Amino acid sequence: xxxxxxxxxxxxxVTKRPDKTATVPATKVRPLTxxxxxxxxxxxxxxxxxxxLHGFRGATxxxxxDVAGMSKPNLLYYFPRKEEIHRRLxxxxxxxxxxxxxxxxxxxxxxxxxxxxIRRKLEMARDFPRESRLFANEMLQxxxxxxxxxxxxxxxxxDEKAKVLLGWMDEGKLARTDPYHLIFSIWAxxxxxxxxxxxxxxxxxxxxxGEGRFEDAARYLEQLxxxxxxxxxxAV
Amino acid sequence: xxxxxxxxxxxxxVTKRPDKTATVPATKVRPLTxxxxxxxxxxxxxxxxxxxLHGFRGATxxxxxDVAGMSKPNLLYYFPRKEEIHRRLxxxxxxxxxxxxxxxxxxxxxxxxxxxxIRRKLEMARDFPRESRLFANEMLQxxxxxxxxxxxxxxxxxDEKAKVLLGWMDEGKLARTDPYHLIFSIWAxxxxxxxxxxxxxxxxxxxxxGEGRFEDAARYLEQLxxxxxxxxxxAV
DNA sequence: AAGAATTTTGACCAGTTGGAAAAATGTTAG
DNA sequence: CTAACATTTTTCCAACTGGTCAAAATTCTT
Numbered sequence: 001x002x003x004x005x006x007x008x009x010x011x012x013x014v015t016k017r018p019d020k021t022a023t024v025p026a027t028k029v030r031p032l033t034x035x036x037x038x039x040x041x042x043x044x045x046x047x048x049x050x051x052x053l054h055g056f057r058g059a060t061x062x063x064x065x066d067v068a069g070m071s072k073p074n075l076l077y078y079f080p081r082k083e084e085i086h087r088r089l090x091x092x093x094x095x096x097x098x099x100x101x102x103x104x105x106x107x108x109x110x111x112x113x114x115x116x117x118i119r120r121k122l123e124m125a126r127d128f129p130r131e132s133r134l135f136a137n138e139m140l141q142x143x144x145x146x147x148x149x150x151x152x153x154x155x156x157x158x159d160e161k162a163k164v165l166l167g168w169m170d171e172g173k174l175a176r177t178d179p180y181h182l183i184f185s186i187w188a189x190x191x192x193x194x195x196x197x198x199x200x201x202x203x204x205x206x207x208x209x210g211e212g213r214f215e216d217a218a219r220y221l222e223q224l225x226x227x228x229x230x231x232x233x234x235a236v
Numbered sequence: 237x238x239x240x241x242x243x244x245x246x247x248x249x250v251t252k253r254p255d256k257t258a259t260v261p262a263t264k265v266r267p268l269t270x271x272x273x274x275x276x277x278x279x280x281x282x283x284x285x286x287x288x289l290h291g292f293r294g295a296t297x298x299x300x301x302d303v304a305g306m307s308k309p310n311l312l313y314y315f316p317r318k319e320e321i322h323r324r325l326x327x328x329x330x331x332x333x334x335x336x337x338x339x340x341x342x343x344x345x346x347x348x349x350x351x352x353x354i355r356r357k358l359e360m361a362r363d364f365p366r367e368s369r370l371f372a373n374e375m376l377q378x379x380x381x382x383x384x385x386x387x388x389x390x391x392x393x394x395d396e397k398a399k400v401l402l403g404w405m406d407e408g409k410l411a412r413t414d415p416y417h418l419i420f421s422i423w424a425x426x427x428x429x430x431x432x433x434x435x436x437x438x439x440x441x442x443x444x445x446g447e448g449r450f451e452d453a454a455r456y457l458e459q460l461x462x463x464x465x466x467x468x469x470x471a472v
Numbered sequence: 473a474a475g476a477a478t479t480t481t482g483a484c485c486a487g488t489t490g491g492a493a494a495a496a497t498g499t500t501a502g
Numbered sequence: 503c504t505a506a507c508a509t510t511t512t513t514c515c516a517a518c519t520g521g522t523c524a525a526a527a528t529t530c531t532t
Contacts (some may be wrong), residue, residue, distance in 0.1 A: 058293030076465035143434045150438045158439045175467045181456035198379045204388045220417035228464035231411045
């Protein structure tokens with residue numbers, strides 16, 4: 001048997017060798033070097049920028065390499081396939097993305113909980129719009145690369161939180177309504193400010209389209225989810 | 237002066253000659269032939285399918301031609317550039333897309349009007365999901381090809397309808413709140429069912445993810461926009 | 473300081489992409 | 503029926519795409 005040729009690039013990528021049988025024993029996985037950690041971060045950051053703007057198919061490795069400030073082959077040394085970068089990005093994203101929902105506490109009271117959930121989602125739309133768009137892009141395309149994640153992890157989490165909401169409804173602390181669509185409406189209204197940012201800015205115009213729009217949105221959404229649009233005090 | 241060579245392909249496309257000065261006098265625009273009308277429709281339908289799934293950059297002329305059941309050069313005979321197809325699609329879309337908002341009547345009462353606006357938007361999400369996704373794709377990418385449309389046509393319409401909402405608020409018929417964000421929230425919640433369809437289905441699961449989801453959504457949204465989530469009757 | 477390992481580069485490749493040109497085929501008004 | 507026009511097919515191309523590979527340059531370890 002010839003000596004096994006081990007190029008480091010192959011040990012770096014834990015997820016390498018998509019179909020061929022692994023020639024490198026699993027134990028051989030070296031810890032990442034400093035440069036590897038740094039460069040991977042730079043690449044992921046650049047990829048986020050490009051993928052979130054053009055979607056998977058529309059993004060090119062050249063563009064990503066360009067934004068990352070390195071040559072294409074150099075980039076491919078760290079992530080041997082385009083899909084690898086995307087996969088990493090999405091799976092890291094999904095964890096942090098669902099964090100706010102995870103924090104919704106069954107032992108708390110519904111309105112503080114829901115209110116702070118909305119706030120946090122809105123903050124994420126403001127601070128991480130590219131992540132939101134990356135996710136939206138994937139959804140628009142039918143989530144071909146993450147169907148399993150949403151069918152299992154996401155579904156389980158939502159099922160769990162729907163039960164929490166139902167519990168509150170049973171206690172009479174929350175209007176009886178569909179908990180799933182309730183969650184959808186929070187997602188939709190908050191992520192809208194990241195995904196449709198251009199539209200929001202354009203419609204609000206230069207005057208009201210500044211950073212204040214997130215505060216306005218927070219105030220409005222609080223009112224909507226708490227009381228709806230029925231007038232409470234009658235005008236004098 | 238040599239005789240002006242007029243290939244029909246050039247008269248068909250009214251929007252041809254992007255930069256060069258027009259060599260064909262405007263009067264020379266022939267009416268479309270039967271075949272031209274038919275084939276253009278087929279192409280636009282196919283393009284909608286492909287663009288809405290992959291975005292502008294991710295879609296290829298080959299794919300569109302394939303779905304349309306014709307060869308690429310044949311397709312290019314009708315729309316000499318990829319962008320041309322996209323432009324047509326988007327501008328036709330925007331008109332019908334905003335129709336429901338246009339119908340919101342200042343002389344009506346707010347709740348029937350808003351209620352039926354939500355219903356109509358939800359029906360569009362159900363019946364024309366590809367159109368919704370095409371639009372969403374364009375927004376995600378920063379609306380590079382339609383910035384003018386949203387900054388002028390869309391903005392004007394929303395400004396007008398925001399005034400209508402403000403009028404209702406002044407009359408005490410509607411809770412005083414931000415009319416722009418109110419409109420955004422209707423867009424977001426309804427279009428969500430088209431744009432994030434995969435997610436919605438996955439989360440609802442096979443049982444509740446069927447066509448009934450739109451009725452459930454309508455009921456939920458009605459409740460949300462009318463009364464919010466505050467419980468009205470206290471549980472016995 | 474030297475040898476080993478890692479990182480970067482440049483040249484290259486096969487497949488795809490948007491599109492052009494011209495020849496071949498269809499359609500239709502007179 | 504036929505000339506003029508409309509449509510379709512065939513062939514082709516240059517630029518771009520994801521990705522490979524060996525060699526050169528750099529960094530790390532001792």
